[in-house]
Amino acid sequence: MLRSLDIHDMLIIDRLELNFQPGLNVLTGETGAGKSILLDSLGFVLGWRGRAELVRQGADQGEVVAVFDLPEGHAAHGVLEEAGLPGGAELILRRVNTREGRKTAWINDRRCSGEVLRALSETLVELHGQQDDRGLLNPRAHRQLLDEFAGLDGAGLRAAWRGLQTARKALAETEAALDAVREEEEFLRHSVAELDKLDPQPGEDGELDARRRQMQGAERIRDDIARASALLGGEGAEAAMGEALRWLEGVAGDAGPTLDAPLAALGRAMIELSEAQDGVERLLEALEFNPAELEETEERLFAIRAQARKHGVQPDDLGDFAETLRGRLARLDAGEHDLEDRRAAVRAAEVAYDAAATAMRAARAEAAGRLDAAMMAELAPLKMERAVFETRLAPADPGPEGIDTVAFTVATNPGAPAGPLNKIASGGELSRFLLALKVCLHGADGGVTMIFDEIDRGVGGATADAVGRRLEALAEGSQVLVVTHSPQVAARGSHHWQVSKRVEDGVTLSTVAPLPEPARIDEIARMISGDSITDEARAAARALLAG
Template sequence: MLTALAIRNVVLIEALDLAFHAGLGVLTGETGAGKSILLDSLGLVLGDRADTGLVRAGTDQASVTATFEFDSLPETIRALLSGAEIDVEPGEPLIIKRRLRADGGSRAFINDQPVGVALLRDLSRSLVELHGQHDDRGLVNARGHRALLDRYAHADVGAVTEAWQRWSRAGRDLAEARARVAAARNDEDLLSGWLAELAALAPLVGEEAELAEQRAAMQKGERLSGDLAALQNLWEGSDSALAVLRSAARRLDRIAAEHPLLGEALASLDRAVIEAGEAEDRIAAAIDALAHDPNLLDRIETRLFELRAAARKHGCTADDLPHKLAEMRAQLEAIESGDAQLAALERIEQEAGLDFQAKAEALSVVRAEAARRLDVAVAAELAPLKLDSARFRTAVVRLPEDRWGPQGVDAVEFLIATNPGAPFAPLGKIASGGELSRFILALKVALAEQGGAATVIFDEIDRGVGGAVASAIGERLARLAHGGQLLAVTHSPQVAARGAMHYLIAKSSEGTVTRTSVMLLDTAGRQEEIARMLSGAEITPEARAQADRLLEQA
């Protein structure tokens, strides 16, 4: 709820700090004292258009700061703040500030963080509900009527919403499946040709790398074949290097015993013969490993070309070709079994649709019955509010199928007819300002509902009425304020007497300077102000006595 309002340099207000509490707060004062300035200031901080006429003459800027406090932050407000990356800790107030410069520029802040004015407007729907001469929000807005009726009826809208979601999901699944089958059928001949090509190619995962490695080895052998043949010749024949070493070793063996050095030379020569033999064996093995068959090399290169060409054709790697092959088989199988799949999905979609319609029809019955009860309840409130000739009707209208949704198949709108025989029409298009406020009061009483906003304001709901009607208005405002916060700008002493808090708005002048001030009245101040409202400029003892009676009755 609204707990504080600080206004600086707005029209006639130089500096004003107000504290508000739960319950019914009334604001009174003589005509022209500046009650509209308070509402304009609150509108400014809640995102209304920045009018430079609000800036007090002779100053550079105006500012308004509104503080809201909640036992638990409403989810609608929490979601909006979260979207703007503003965190409000539990128990922390929500402080909204707006500055307006004389040149027309304005800035907005929430808990000292700069924000756009659009966010203030979005928040305002959950913060303050204003009913007055130019009301175009709250209960006047038909977009909220269906939710109000559902709450009044205690309707199970959640079951309808879940059924709608299942039906929508089934419809999307069916549409996607139809699109897939249609696309596949369009490409069926092409798919069959590609599948035949890939099946004949029979690609394997890892095959490309293995073939590339084999080809590289064979190409290397081809390049080294001359050198390897020359090296092999060095080890062949009676005059080869190895044959010479072996001959030298045999000759040295015959004389090695003649001297130790000859024995050592023989040992070295034996090692050389062994190493040379091993080298001969390794060269022979290398020749075998690097041997290449020109025909095999051609086959490998042809296979590599086919694999890589197929990969380019299908926009994938060679290792992905087996997956592509399986994918194409699945697509063709889907075409073959597509009719059966579509039939199954069509049954699911049809069943989900029938389930939604059944639940929506049941909800429509609940709404129609609740509408009849609400019409009776509102009608009972109209006569005490001097709306004897008026009629109220809750219209529950079935929507065309293309407008069905998660809230069912109905549109709901509150309609009124202010004169006998007059046609019913939307609230805001028929009633005058005072009538509209009283209609809304009657509707709120019938709904026993505080509205979506934390704070509800009625601006001169008692315009043009008095006596018993004003008493009825005051009694209903007090009832609505119970457990919440309701502020009423009033000219009626009967309404003012019902307030838990009473604020006096006054205008004073010093030379050429005019100022508006607001004072929270004590018991004596309330008696005096209500007496003034009863008697006018001259307050009589009779007026004070009547004021006492009104306060006692409240």
């Protein structure tokens, strides 16, 4: 609810402080008194786009402050939370406009953008009038209005749409992944077959290289070692030392102890020679290899290194790389099964969405019939019993809100073609259509302050009385502000404000004042009779106020 509106130096208002009340608040005054300036100022603080020059002549800047009461659960709380702004039971909007055109806004003393203000305004205020392109005349809002009239929240439908989109995305990703793998399927299968046949082992490259070097070196040194072995063997050093030992042993008895030391040394030498000969023979055995083994070793070493170069990895990493390729092949082989699962999930999600969308369409069609009947019942007292209101459903591309578009259409006379509200109805007819529609949709207001700008224009008598009664009904349990020239409407107000102009020091200023009961009688009498207020007009005013 709009609790107060403070305006400073805006257009022809120097300073104005208004405290509004729940129920029906009516604003009256002569044409040009400044009633539209109040709406311009309220629209300014709410971030609406309006007049370019708002600052009062001679002032450096204009300022508007609006205070709203926010009950728990009000939609404005969500906007504040999303914007990271402080909330609470009281909402204070302040906006300043300098003479140079610079605009600055605050929400609860925190700087904010005009975009946030406009988002808040959608939850705070509805403006209805003959230029109501932000509300009931906006075709994009008709589906939401019908859903709110029917009490359809659409959560299940939106969840089904999200499920369908998720399933489709998963299918697309699986198809893309499979397409990418299929492009290299031949390469993968050929590479895996080569690596499986080769079966490289970790560390094998180093072992093969060492063995190859050993075999290549053996060819160069084996002959020399063999010659050395022959010289150490039974026909070489061993034979000579053995022969010398026998000769010395043969004369040892005659030579005495002088040969003991040479015989001992020669014995030790024979032992060392034997060990040397054993070592050389073992080396010769180690150097023994089949020439074909060298060829086989080289071929495998070259094959491993060729595969490593081909795939851009180290030879010792070939085994892990082969496992990676096998994994990609496994995904390809399993991909067709996964793809079918994804397709089945999409089909199931489509069935679920189609069922939810079809159920929503049926609910909307039923609600459209109820809304049309309610509208016809409202139009008759407004002297539009010959008009036809129709809520039309048409197919739309599937989306989170279903498969329907919704449009409110009217035909002002039987047999006349139906069309959009703002294209078919005249100014006075449009006002009455909007009022009747708002009455029918009243249950979906959600704590919004409703403002009707001269919605009674072009009507009078019993029709104006019917307009007033409906505005009064709308205001029950909520807040309605009405700018009116109709005494029948003004008399229905719970609170009456008079807008007037005055001239001070050659400057025209506008002011707004609450009217007590005696002054209210005179104001309604003025609306009935004009500038000259007669006793008869006052009597008529009292009768209107008496209801």
